[in-house]
Amino acid sequence: GSAVKIELSCRLADKYSYMKILQVTWKRGNETIKHINKTENSWGIQLTISENRKLGSYTCTVTGEEEFSVAFHLQVPQIEGREKPVISYEGDSAILICKSHSYTPIAWTWYMTNGSEQIAINDSLMLDKYIIDRTDANVTHLKILKLTKEDDGAYWCEAAYELGKSKGKLKLKILSLMVPLKPFLAIVAEVVILVPLILLFEFYSKKKRAEDEKEFDQIEQL
Amino acid sequence: MQQQGGERKEGKPEPPAVTGDGSQGTDRGWAWAAVLHFFLVNVFVMGMLKTFGIFFVAFQEDVGGSSEQVSWIGSIMSSLRFLGAPLVAVVCRRMGERPTSILGAGLVSGGCLLSTQATGVPFLCVSMGLLLGMGFCCLYQAAAVMTAKRCRTRLAFSNAVARSGMGLTFLTAPFTQLLIDTYGWQGTLLIFSGIMLNLVPSSMLLRPVRTQLPLCPPASNEDRSSVPKGHPEEATNGAAQPSQPRGLPSTEPPAEPCSTGAVTTAAPGEAPTDSCCPETISEATKSCRSFPVLKEEKPQPLVDFSPLKDPLFFIFTWSFLFSHLAYFVPIFHLVARARTLGISSMDASYFISVAGITETGSQLLSGWIADQNWTKKYHYHAAYLVLCGVTNLLCPLATTFPLLMTYAVAFAIFCGGFLALVLPVLVDLVGVQKLHSYLGFASFFAGIAAVGGPPLAGWLYDYTQTYACSFLFAGACALLSPVSFFLEPLAQRWKLQKANVSMQSEAILQGSSGRAGFGCSHSQMPTSTDLQCQSKNC
Numbered sequence: 001g002s003a004v005k006i007e008l009s010c011r012l013a014d015k016y017s018y019m020k021i022l023q024v025t026w027k028r029g030n031e032t033i034k035h036i037n038k039t040e041n042s043w044g045i046q047l048t049i050s051e052n053r054k055l056g057s058y059t060c061t062v063t064g065e066e067e068f069s070v071a072f073h074l075q076v077p078q079i080e081g082r083e084k085p086v087i088s089y090e091g092d093s094a095i096l097i098c099k100s101h102s103y104t105p106i107a108w109t110w111y112m113t114n115g116s117e118q119i120a121i122n123d124s125l126m127l128d129k130y131i132i133d134r135t136d137a138n139v140t141h142l143k144i145l146k147l148t149k150e151d152d153g154a155y156w157c158e159a160a161y162e163l164g165k166s167k168g169k170l171k172l173k174i175l176s177l178m179v180p181l182k183p184f185l186a187i188v189a190e191v192v193i194l195v196p197l198i199l200l201f202e203f204y205s206k207k208k209r210a211e212d213e214k215e216f217d218q219i220e221q222l
Numbered sequence: 223m224q225q226q227g228g229e230r231k232e233g234k235p236e237p238p239a240v241t242g243d244g245s246q247g248t249d250r251g252w253a254w255a256a257v258l259h260f261f262l263v264n265v266f267v268m269g270m271l272k273t274f275g276i277f278f279v280a281f282q283e284d285v286g287g288s289s290e291q292v293s294w295i296g297s298i299m300s301s302l303r304f305l306g307a308p309l310v311a312v313v314c315r316r317m318g319e320r321p322t323s324i325l326g327a328g329l330v331s332g333g334c335l336l337s338t339q340a341t342g343v344p345f346l347c348v349s350m351g352l353l354l355g356m357g358f359c360c361l362y363q364a365a366a367v368m369t370a371k372r373c374r375t376r377l378a379f380s381n382a383v384a385r386s387g388m389g390l391t392f393l394t395a396p397f398t399q400l401l402i403d404t405y406g407w408q409g410t411l412l413i414f415s416g417i418m419l420n421l422v423p424s425s426m427l428l429r430p431v432r433t434q435l436p437l438c439p440p441a442s443n444e445d446r447s448s449v450p451k452g453h454p455e456e457a458t459n460g461a462a463q464p465s466q467p468r469g470l471p472s473t474e475p476p477a478e479p480c481s482t483g484a485v486t487t488a489a490p491g492e493a494p495t496d497s498c499c500p501e502t503i504s505e506a507t508k509s510c511r512s513f514p515v516l517k518e519e520k521p522q523p524l525v526d527f528s529p530l531k532d533p534l535f536f537i538f539t540w541s542f543l544f545s546h547l548a549y550f551v552p553i554f555h556l557v558a559r560a561r562t563l564g565i566s567s568m569d570a571s572y573f574i575s576v577a578g579i580t581e582t583g584s585q586l587l588s589g590w591i592a593d594q595n596w597t598k599k600y601h602y603h604a605a606y607l608v609l610c611g612v613t614n615l616l617c618p619l620a621t622t623f624p625l626l627m628t629y630a631v632a633f634a635i636f637c638g639g640f641l642a643l644v645l646p647v648l649v650d651l652v653g654v655q656k657l658h659s660y661l662g663f664a665s666f667f668a669g670i671a672a673v674g675g676p677p678l679a680g681w682l683y684d685y686t687q688t689y690a691c692s693f694l695f696a697g698a699c700a701l702l703s704p705v706s707f708f709l710e711p712l713a714q715r716w717k718l719q720k721a722n723v724s725m726q727s728e729a730i731l732q733g734s735s736g737r738a739g740f741g742c743s744h745s746q747m748p749t750s751t752d753l754q755c756q757s758k759n760c
Contacts, residue, residue: 089406175409180409188419
């Protein structure tokens with residue numbers, strides 16, 4: 001992606017202007033940044049951010065009689081994937097959805113994992129397999145058609161922002177049609193067994209009642 | 223021989239549901255089978271309706287469509303359950319309860335199966351909304367009426383036992399979630415369709431109550447079920463004779479039918495052990511009839527609109543409609559109100575669970591109490607409604623967790639109380655013969671309330687910006703609901719007068735043509751006497 005230039009500066013508040021300043025340091029974690037642009041009463045640094053490595057917390061520490069510190073947090077929004085796997089069936093299609101809540105990314109890219117590698121999904125190449133819906137910039141839909149067992153696995157949706165990229169993970173699980181069919185057939189079998197049983201019971205009790213009636217009538221006639 | 227008959231009858235004491243032909247034991251069994259089926263229907267139907275919310279999310283993601291479109295599916299499903307009732311009542315009357323119930327189970331099962339192939343929201347509206355809604359309606363109507371037909375002496379308790387199935391539905395939500403996590407929504411619907419198919423064998427338990435007695439062979443024309451200890455009619459062996467007492471009702475004054483029924487079955491000294499007002503011929507203690515029954519020779523119209531001409535119907539429906547509103551609105555808004563008062567969702571969900579359990583227990587207790595027949599059932603019904611209304615009106619005063627919990631418990635107790643009695647009160651008012659049409663139309667009007675209830679509640683909140691108003695509204699509805707019961711004695715008297723007039727004119731027309739089986743057909747008999755009968759003998 002293209003690099004972004006950012007300038008960060010920190011300034012001491014007016015009520016401390018009496019204080020003699022010994023040192024001003026800019027740090028990122030433990031790493032000190034050397035080039036500090038000093039203007040009249042502020043100290044700044046220039047950063048060129050092009051990849052996630054340069055993101056993090058930048059602190060400006062002003063040391064005099066007292067020490068003051070301020071921090072800038074450069075980060076990209078966290079993309080939520082889905083913890084629970086998306087379940088779909090062979091031959092069917094599945095939709096994977098990623099959302100970026102407050103910030104609008106520049107672009108979305110989808111990756112599928114093949115072994116340990118992550119391969120970008122190019123929907124223009126494989127039109128009958130993948131469809132990426134880009135109508136809403138904050139949301140991306142990946143529709144996978146004609147699912148097979150090989151489509152099972154982890155998918156990543158990557159949102160590119162000016163400062164860097166952020167990934168979310170989704171899992172797709174492909175089941176064969178037999179999997180839910182087995183419990184279904186078991187239940188249907190149970191129903192099929194129960195129905196004649198009940199019919200038999202009813203027939204038997206009807207017969208018994210008819211016999212009782214006949215018997216009673218015979219007794220009556222005696 | 224007669225002694226034998228006597229022993230036989232005495233050996234089987236007072237059962238909840240009966241035909242008096244000596245197989246009272248198995249008939250009691252069939253009554254409990256009907257209750258079991260009704261219980262299962264409640265579990266599955268309410269379970270499915272309540273778990274729709276879980277499917278909602280899955281549908282939105284997979285099938286697409288906006289939130290509003292997907293919620294139409296749920297609305298159609300739950301409203302058709304009521305709105306389809308008049309149609310189902312017609313089907314039930316034509317085909318009988320058992321085929322209707324099997325049809326309903328088939329519809330539900332087929333609807334679930336078809337939904338697995340859904341590709342869009344309109345498809346789901348039809349397959350899941352329409353088919354499932356009508357299926358539920360068929361199942362519910364058939365089960366309710368069969369329970370009413372079979373359990374006459376302990377209807378309130380049996381109804382409460384069956385309704386307690388709704389209390390089990392709290393298990394269906396985690397179960398559905400588990401299934402969706404394992405099999406996806408399509409697999410889950412497939413498995414549900416199998417589970418619903420279980421309602422087919424359970425529908426077969428709805429054995430039709432015998433309405434056509436077999437023709438007697440000429441020699442035996444005596445009630446074999448009667449205790450002929452010095453039975454005066456025993457001596458008369460003519461084929462025509464025994465039917466005379468039963469043929470007489472057409473000319474006898476209205477107060478007689480119950481005692482007439484009693485006379486034909488037993489010596490006066492013996493209390494009839496079955497309900498004295500047989501609503502259908504089968505309940506008559508004659509096990510056979512001497513001539514072909516002339517009853518109901520006039521063809522029944524396809525759709526029976528007579529409930530709409532009956533003031534008792536309006537009394538009941540008024541009460542039903544408002545009590546429905548009073549029940550649903552607080553349920554919707556209780557958790558939301560708890561949250562606005564600062565109670566966490568976790569704690570708020572305790573309200574729902576506690577309320578559910580309390581309601582189930584209260585239904586059972588209320589059913590049992592009502593069956594003791596210390597007073598008319600609708601007195602209890604009205605009392606519970608008034609108490610429920612007062613509770614709701616006091617709800618806005620509950621602002622802390624313990625107070626809200628008290629409200630939830632009190633609300634559940636009173637709601638459980640009146641819910642258990644809805645069906646018994648209807649049966650008391652109109653009897654079992656015409657229950658289908660009455661229940662059908664009453665459900666239809668209740669359905670309108672059910673459809674309008676949630677949007678109305680939502681509108682109330684939007685308009686007043688506080689949930690307290692919904693509770694006041696519900697309280698007002700609950701207090702309005704029993705008002706119509708004050709008109710009940712008036713309506714009964716009106717009906718009595720009308721029936722007297724029509725009966726006398728009929729008696730003149732029919733004469734002594736032996737309208738056997740006139741018995742207690744409630745459409746013509748004034749019901750106040752039946753109520754007295756029931757409380758004394760049944």
